[in-house]
Amino acid sequence: MRSRQGVLGALMVVAAVLWLLPAVWVLVTSLKPTANIIRVPPEWIPWPATLAHYVEVLFSSSRTARIGRAFLNSTVVSVGAVILVVFTSALAAYPLARMRFPGRDLIFVILVGSLMIPNAVVLVPQYILTQQLGWLSTYQGLIVPEAAMTFAFGVFLLRQFFLTLPTELEDAARIDGASPWHIFTRIVLPLSQPVLGALSIFAFRSAWNDFLWPLIAVNKPEMFPLPVALALLRSAYSSESYGPIMAGATLSAIPLLVVFLLANRRIIEGVRVGGLKS
Amino acid sequence: MLPGLVLFAAFRLYPLLDGLRLSFTNARLGRAQYAFVGFANYEKLLEDTRFHVSLVNTAFYAAASTLPILAIPLALAIGLNRGIALRTFLRGAFFFPFTLSVVTVGLTWLWLLDPVVGPFNYYLRALGIPARSWLADPATAMWAIIMTSVWWVTGYYLVIYLAGLQDIPRELYEAAALDGASGWRSFWSVTVPLLRPVFLFVFVTHVIGSFQIFGQVFILTQGGPGDATRTVVQHLYETAFQNFFQFGSASAMAWVLFAVILIFSLFQFRLLRGHTQY
Numbered sequence: 001m002r003s004r005q006g007v008l009g010a011l012m013v014v015a016a017v018l019w020l021l022p023a024v025w026v027l028v029t030s031l032k033p034t035a036n037i038i039r040v041p042p043e044w045i046p047w048p049a050t051l052a053h054y055v056e057v058l059f060s061s062s063r064t065a066r067i068g069r070a071f072l073n074s075t076v077v078s079v080g081a082v083i084l085v086v087f088t089s090a091l092a093a094y095p096l097a098r099m100r101f102p103g104r105d106l107i108f109v110i111l112v113g114s115l116m117i118p119n120a121v122v123l124v125p126q127y128i129l130t131q132q133l134g135w136l137s138t139y140q141g142l143i144v145p146e147a148a149m150t151f152a153f154g155v156f157l158l159r160q161f162f163l164t165l166p167t168e169l170e171d172a173a174r175i176d177g178a179s180p181w182h183i184f185t186r187i188v189l190p191l192s193q194p195v196l197g198a199l200s201i202f203a204f205r206s207a208w209n210d211f212l213w214p215l216i217a218v219n220k221p222e223m224f225p226l227p228v229a230l231a232l233l234r235s236a237y238s239s240e241s242y243g244p245i246m247a248g249a250t251l252s253a254i255p256l257l258v259v260f261l262l263a264n265r266r267i268i269e270g271v272r273v274g275g276l277k278s
Numbered sequence: 279m280l281p282g283l284v285l286f287a288a289f290r291l292y293p294l295l296d297g298l299r300l301s302f303t304n305a306r307l308g309r310a311q312y313a314f315v316g317f318a319n320y321e322k323l324l325e326d327t328r329f330h331v332s333l334v335n336t337a338f339y340a341a342a343s344t345l346p347i348l349a350i351p352l353a354l355a356i357g358l359n360r361g362i363a364l365r366t367f368l369r370g371a372f373f374f375p376f377t378l379s380v381v382t383v384g385l386t387w388l389w390l391l392d393p394v395v396g397p398f399n400y401y402l403r404a405l406g407i408p409a410r411s412w413l414a415d416p417a418t419a420m421w422a423i424i425m426t427s428v429w430w431v432t433g434y435y436l437v438i439y440l441a442g443l444q445d446i447p448r449e450l451y452e453a454a455a456l457d458g459a460s461g462w463r464s465f466w467s468v469t470v471p472l473l474r475p476v477f478l479f480v481f482v483t484h485v486i487g488s489f490q491i492f493g494q495v496f497i498l499t500q501g502g503p504g505d506a507t508r509t510v511v512q513h514l515y516e517t518a519f520q521n522f523f524q525f526g527s528a529s530a531m532a533w534v535l536f537a538v539i540l541i542f543s544l545f546q547f548r549l550l551r552g553h554t555q556y
Contacts, residue, residue, distance in 0.1 A: 012319040016371035064521040088282030120511045121532040125293035148289030209379035256377040
């Protein structure tokens, strides 16, 4: 029995290593001098190693250098979207979980139903709206629609969590004369830190990685977020440009890798609880 | 709750309905005046052979990727569920690609599958399989895209399956073992029936996602060779934002896509409800 367990374990380790190889290959490529990148047979140890491609995409003035600026754009947009989503969906989820008012259930049904709306379906009208607001190629033109995409999911996730909180604490505070706002900010939100964290990670991931919306909503190169900037590097693609492209790809993976290493458990929990949406 | 609902109404509900309205007009990018044209856009779609091709390709992608998406994450989840060492690390390894953007994933596989210097062909040749241009050959291009997608999302479904497996009571396996059932037998008569809701969830999520596939195609093949990998969202994107700027016609496509997805999810939700009692 033990040896079968060992064989299975070894098989799983081999599978996991194979699964990671494509990502390792990207990292290895990004560290090689251009001349070594296209050598056959493939060399898995980037020696001599160089950071030249990273310097190029981050600091040089050539066309590949939009990556540094794109990294900044993606950061602004993703952080902005996280703040907006967490703020708006917490404010909406609490009354839906705790208060009685006409139309409450209808609002919730519409929100949950809207999870079925594919982003591609609202693409054209959302573009027209953003254009009318004068928001094309601006941060708000990315932040607000990204937040709107995640809002309904956020309300769903937070409402489910608020419903599991015992009401005694809130009742006690109310008897002591605390206002609903005070109860919400001083009691409910601090108790909700884990789920707010899970929602933040979810919202960050979806804003950081979104491609289709920024592809059409931004047409100034200095406003491109990372996925768009990288995708457009691909059109200039030749074996010459694999180095910078792979350096950009590695850079784009780092923030979520860090988040993932720090909050592995929470992300898995988030996927499980919110399995509703990918 | 007001700010969230305003955000939601303006950037989700309004665009959805505005898209329906636009689909009955001859709106174009930059055309201020446009007229209602009844069902003309939908009638045009009946004759648009490229739209038909993209529908067929998208359906093929969804169907052909279903089996790997149901089976591979399940096999890995069962392997991980046996309480082997390094479980958290292994789960993280499979989950990692899911934290990447579709652009990063696409660029990774573009490089791996490079017909001349890519490692994929090199190792296949070492195994005696002739090298080919996987992405430039109409017979293999869609399969290469499917492989890319499987690599990307397997970790997500793996986590969902792991949660499902952990909900199956241990006693059932013990009872099956007492009755003399082999591992294979108890897989088919305990695991599979009890995972039915999870299978349905994975299946629905995957199909709904598949109908919206865009990024992989945009990076890897841009719909080619010929129209062999052209998908609905890509056709919509090009109709609205690249070649013709026909917003009316693109909106009609969006609503056809929405209808397909909606029928699918409603149908599957009924199935799901009918089958979860046991």
